[in-house]
Amino acid sequence: MKNKIYYSLWIGMAISTLCTACKKKTEEEADIVPAKQSVVIKNLDADAANKNRYTFFNLLTGDTIARSDSATSNWHLALKGTSILVNGGTSGPGSVAAAVYTGLYDELINLPELEFRSDGASPAIPPGSGKGWYTYSGPPSHLIIPIPGKMLLLKWGTTTYAKLEILSYYKDMPSAPTASSVSRYYSFRYVLSDNQGRF
Amino acid sequence: MKVNKILVYGIVLLLFATMAKSQALVLEGKLWGEDIFSFTNTKAFLLQHDTVRVKHDGSFTFSKLKVGNYQLCISGPTLDSMCINIPVTADTFLLLEVSKSASWMREVVVTATRTPRKVEDLSVPVTVITSEQIKQMGATRLSDVLREQTGLAVVSDHGASLQLQGLSSEYTLILLNGQPLIGRTAGTFDLNRIAVGNIRQIEITKGPASCLYGSEAMAGVINIITEEPKKNSQKGEALLRYGSNGSALANASISYAGKNIASSLFVDAFRTSGYYLGESTIKVVPPHQQYTAQATTSWKVNKKTSLHMFSRHAAQFQQAQWQMQTGGSGTIVNDHSKFYDASLSVSLDHSLTRRHKLSFRWYGMQYRASSVLSDPSSLQPIENSWFRQPLLRPEVQYQQKFAAGHEWVSGAGYTWEGVSSSRYVSSKRMGSVFLFSNMEWAFSRKVKFSSGMRADLHSVYGHQWNPKISIKWNLNDMQALKISTGRGFKAPDFRQLYLHFSNTTEGYSVLGSEVAAAQLDQWMNQGIVTQTFLPLSEFNRLQAERSYSLQISLESQWHKKAKTTLSFFRNELQHLISSTPVAIKSNGQLVYSYLNLSQVFTQGLEAEGSWQINERIKISAGYQWMEAKDREVLRDIRAGRYYTRDPKTFRIYRLEASQYGGLFNRSRHMLQLKGSYTFTKMKSDVHLRGMYRSRFGVADTNGNLILDQDEEYVQGYWIWNLTAGKKMGRHAMVQAGIENILNVTSAEFLPNLPGRIYFLSLSSQLWSKSKNYEK
Numbered sequence: 013m014k015n016k017i018y019y020s021l022w023i024g025m026a027i028s029t030l031c032t033a034c035k036k037k038t039e040e041e042a043d044i045v046p047a048k049q050s051v052v053i054k055n056l057d058a059d060a061a062n063k064n065r066y067t068f069f070n071l072l073t074g075d076t077i078a079r080s081d082s083a084t085s086n087w088h089l090a091l092k093g094t095s096i097l098v099n100g101g102t103s104g105p106g107s108v109a110a111a112v113y114t115g116l117y118d119e120l121i122n123l124p125e126l127e128f129r130s131d132g133a134s135p136a137i138p139p140g141s142g143k144g145w146y147t148y149s150g151p152p153s154h155l156i157i158p159i160p161g162k163m164l165l166l167k168w169g170t171t172t173y174a175k176l177e178i179l180s181y182y183k184d185m186p187s188a189p190t191a192s193s194v195s196r197y198y199s200f201r202y203v204l205s206d207n208q209g210r211f
Numbered sequence: 212m213k214v215n216k217i218l219v220y221g222i223v224l225l226l227f228a229t230m231a232k233s234q235a236l237v238l239e240g241k242l243w244g245e246d247i248f249s250f251t252n253t254k255a256f257l258l259q260h261d262t263v264r265v266k267h268d269g270s271f272t273f274s275k276l277k278v279g280n281y282q283l284c285i286s287g288p289t290l291d292s293m294c295i296n297i298p299v300t301a302d303t304f305l306l307l308e309v310s311k312s313a314s315w316m317r318e319v320v321v322t323a324t325r326t327p328r329k330v331e332d333l334s335v336p337v338t339v340i341t342s343e344q345i346k347q348m349g350a351t352r353l354s355d356v357l358r359e360q361t362g363l364a365v366v367s368d369h370g371a372s373l374q375l376q377g378l379s380s381e382y383t384l385i386l387l388n389g390q391p392l393i394g395r396t397a398g399t400f401d402l403n404r405i406a407v408g409n410i411r412q413i414e415i416t417k418g419p420a421s422c423l424y425g426s427e428a429m430a431g432v433i434n435i436i437t438e439e440p441k442k443n444s445q446k447g448e449a450l451l452r453y454g455s456n457g458s459a460l461a462n463a464s465i466s467y468a469g470k471n472i473a474s475s476l477f478v479d480a481f482r483t484s485g486y487y488l489g490e491s492t493i494k495v496v497p498p499h500q501q502y503t504a505q506a507t508t509s510w511k512v513n514k515k516t517s518l519h520m521f522s523r524h525a526a527q528f529q530q531a532q533w534q535m536q537t538g539g540s541g542t543i544v545n546d547h548s549k550f551y552d553a554s555l556s557v558s559l560d561h562s563l564t565r566r567h568k569l570s571f572r573w574y575g576m577q578y579r580a581s582s583v584l585s586d587p588s589s590l591q592p593i594e595n596s597w598f599r600q601p602l603l604r605p606e607v608q609y610q611q612k613f614a615a616g617h618e619w620v621s622g623a624g625y626t627w628e629g630v631s632s633s634r635y636v637s638s639k640r641m642g643s644v645f646l647f648s649n650m651e652w653a654f655s656r657k658v659k660f661s662s663g664m665r666a667d668l669h670s671v672y673g674h675q676w677n678p679k680i681s682i683k684w685n686l687n688d689m690q691a692l693k694i695s696t697g698r699g700f701k702a703p704d705f706r707q708l709y710l711h712f713s714n715t716t717e718g719y720s721v722l723g724s725e726v727a728a729a730q731l732d733q734w735m736n737q738g739i740v741t742q743t744f745l746p747l748s749e750f751n752r753l754q755a756e757r758s759y760s761l762q763i764s765l766e767s768q769w770h771k772k773a774k775t776t777l778s779f780f781r782n783e784l785q786h787l788i789s790s791t792p793v794a795i796k797s798n799g800q801l802v803y804s805y806l807n808l809s810q811v812f813t814q815g816l817e818a819e820g821s822w823q824i825n826e827r828i829k830i831s832a833g834y835q836w837m838e839a840k841d842r843e844v845l846r847d848i849r850a851g852r853y854y855t856r857d858p859k860t861f862r863i864y865r866l867e868a869s870q871y872g873g874l875f876n877r878s879r880h881m882l883q884l885k886g887s888y889t890f891t892k893m894k895s896d897v898h899l900r901g902m903y904r905s906r907f908g909v910a911d912t913n914g915n916l917i918l919d920q921d922e923e924y925v926q927g928y929w930i931w932n933l934t935a936g937k938k939m940g941r942h943a944m945v946q947a948g949i950e951n952i953l954n955v956t957s958a959e960f961l962p963n964l965p966g967r968i969y970f971l972s973l974s975s976q977l978w979s980k981s982k983n984y985e986k
Contacts, residue, residue, distance in 0.1 A: 095799065116854070116863060134742050140792060140801050143744075147914045152959065157914035160863045161854025179861045187858040188912060188922055 101130030253287030361833025370401030377813030377839035394578030419699025440466035454970030457484030497531035616653025
């Protein structure tokens with residue numbers, strides 16, 4: 013009888029150690045670049061010097077474009093501080109429209125039904141804490157933190173879509189930013205869809 | 212003199228017959244009793260012989276006695292008078308156990324029913340903190356006292372903010388001699404505003420008491436009762452105290468009481484230089500000075516009628532510096548602020564017959580606060596803000612006793628409140644009529660039942676009625692079970708209704724719900740606001756916040772020296788008001804307003820025990836387990852709508868309900884340990900108290916706005932305080948103490964907790980006269 017109890021205890025312990033082991037492994041495996049062809053951009057300067065200037069970014073090339081080309085449709089996103097504009101509507105001559113989606117980046121494969129909007133009286137990506145992509149922690153730390161589970165869906169042309177997840181607003185992606193962390197440096201990852209709108 | 216039968220039960224009589232002498236016998240004795248540390252002004256008399264003064268430590272001696280039967284009586288201001296028959300045949304030594312008097316030890320409380328009641332007769336749990344305990348702590352402000360009580364947390368939130376059963380300060384009503392104290396900042400009543408020098412007792416009622424007190428009494432009621440002069444006596448006392456951080460306190464009280472007129476005055480002055488913490492370059496607690504004056508007068512007009520007045524004036528001046536955030540760069544500004552509060556309460560009690568009593572009360576209070584922000588170098592004022600709040604409340608109360616344990620109290624009154632402030636467009640006022648009724652009924656010796664109801668008819672936010680039912684069931688001689696359930700509410704306050712504030716440096720605005728729709732409409736037309744997040748028609752009148760509560764407690768008196776209390780509570784809160792973004796301005800900043808948004812529940816278990824091991828050692832412990840969670844957040848987590856980020860890998864995953872830590876700034880575990888030791892011969896005592904608070908959430912760091920990650924907590928901590936007191940001569944006492952022995956500090960999260968503090972105080976009775984020991 014006693015032996016039985018010991019055995020079952022041993023088995024139970026063995027199972028539980030196995031389980032914790034495998035759990036840890038999956039957590040370690042999870043990296044910021046999961047697989048596929050997601051592009052990771054680090055430390056994109058979005059008016060870090062606070063000169064009231066937007067940084068213009070092209071998702072196809074994965075690079076910024078010169079400010080002098082801001083009147084063209086060569087860019088998709090313009091970033092300045094926490095504000096993100098899309099090249100469309102009142103912001104530019106392009107046809108980019110955007111929507112904010114809530115879910116897991118990796119789980120988003122088929123395009124959800126969403127209303128894509130260009131910038132107008134209010135930007136397509138709503139500014140303000142808790143409204144769009146970030147929350148503002150307020151005093152004393154004044155942190156801007158991307159809302160987990162929020163991502164930007166962008167659309168231009170008829171079949172080109174991108175899903176974009178902002179990872180950090182601070183230089184070198186500190187895991188716990190503080191009031192003295194250098195802000196206005198975007199790190200994000202994104203991926204373009206195939207022509208069926210699948211990621 | 213009446214022999215009180217109830218009191219005689221505790222008498223331990225030890226008779227030592229020594230040598231049998233036929234003449235000139237000596238009767239020696241020593242008094243002792245639970246919670247009695249000094250026998251000042253106590254007298255012992257042998258009715259057929261002599262009166263002697265009992266020494267401070269309780270000893271007394273009668274000499275030159277003859278053989279015979281004597282009646283020995285003991286009388287003192289803090290004791291229940293008692294008489295016993297002593298046959299004296301030889302030199303005799305007596306050890307006599309005495310009890311604190313009814314108005315002293317057998318604590319009589321008024322908060323629970325609005326009429327004086329002994330604690331053990333109540334069907335709702337009430338905790339009493341006595342003046343003795345306050346003195347032993349060496350406390351100066353109310354925050355010092357409440358911080359050391361089981362189930363109470365004092366957190367830093369716009370001052371020293373009380374948390375009761377997981378609910379924040381705005382849901383606890385604070386009364387001074389039964390009348391509400393006003394003047395809150397963002398809902399917090401700053402407990403540092405109240406000096407504790409002349410408090411007789413503090414009554415803590417947990418659970419809603421809106422059925423008696425109306426708004427704010429949702430989590431509970433703290434009633435501070437000040438000292439009243441004893442009949443036919445006069446007294447003067449003074450205390451000086453100096454401690455770390457340049458904190459100094461001086462207070463004095465004088466009282467005079469004749470046969471029919473009694474009067475007392477208490478003054479208290481406190482100053483501190485404030486302190487820096489950690490690497491802060493500006494003081495986290497700024498220098499401030501506080502002055503308090505309180506006076507009472509009572510007049511017994513005739514046998515049936517008495518008049519009582521209480522008045523208080525308090526002022527604080529503070530010289531602060533703040534780091535102001537202006538577009539990323541921080542500038543330092545001076546903030547010179549002050550507040551002033553004044554109150555007067557007049558009550559007239561008239562006994563119609565022995566069983567009917569009528570009371571009229573008139574209460575007025577005014578709170579004023581102002582602040583001037585200025586540039587530290589040029590001293591140019593940047594911003595002036597001020598706030599004024601008057602309150603007026605006449606009421607009448609009628610009390611009827613039917614039979615023993617069967618009593619009925621009811622009353623009616625009117626509350627008028629106003630407010631004017633630099634942050635409000637114009638001065639505002641509101642009024643409410645209230646009616647309440649409370650019935651107590653003892654079914655049998657075992658079961659007592661109490662029920663009450665109160666209606667508040669309010670001019671702005673609608674009507675409220677709040678019932679409560681409670682039962683006390685004496686399981687046996689030692690144990691009593693108390694169950695109560697009821698509803699509480701908190702009216703939307705002036706800020707939530709009328710605030711009109713725009714931040715000059717950052718540009719956001721906050722609008723009260725009554726002014727939001729009109730102002731947003733105007734701003735839309737002017738182009739200041741580009742979009743509102745909800746239609747203007749939805750800025751309805753706010754509803755009152757509401758709670759339903761269940762409180763169960765089991766009180767056990769194991770023997771005369773040991774008792775325990777076990778309790779469970781659950782509070783369901785609905786229509787909680789919180790500020791939320793309602794519109795966006797053209798400058799990109801948000802407009803906030805107040806809406807009835809969240810539903811929260813709090814529940815917990817509390818255990819308390821105290822044991823007087825012998826006449827020297829007393830120990831006690833208290834523990835609270837508590838959780839407070841937002842219902843909607845829980846629902847959304849279960850529906851998979853909350854996500855969290857691993858801070859190292861930046862990977863996002865769905866949150867599980869078990870990871871949700873509940874509301875911020877709440878500790879799941881709180882523990883208190885207290886021990887005291889009395890050195891009888893040295894006339895000194897030592898008190899050691901330890902308070903533990905487990906980790907609590909301070910801020911969201913991963914953007915999902917809720918508490919879910921270890922990084923979002925501040926570690927738990929222990930505070931240990933030690934005080935030691937020694938009587939010097941008959942009337943003076945020296946006390947020294949170390950607070951926060953472990954030197955726990957956190958500039959960011961625990962600004963109200965200074966590091967290790969040392970203090971020394973000297974108190975003395977300046978004079979005392981007492982004519983009458985009869986009753």
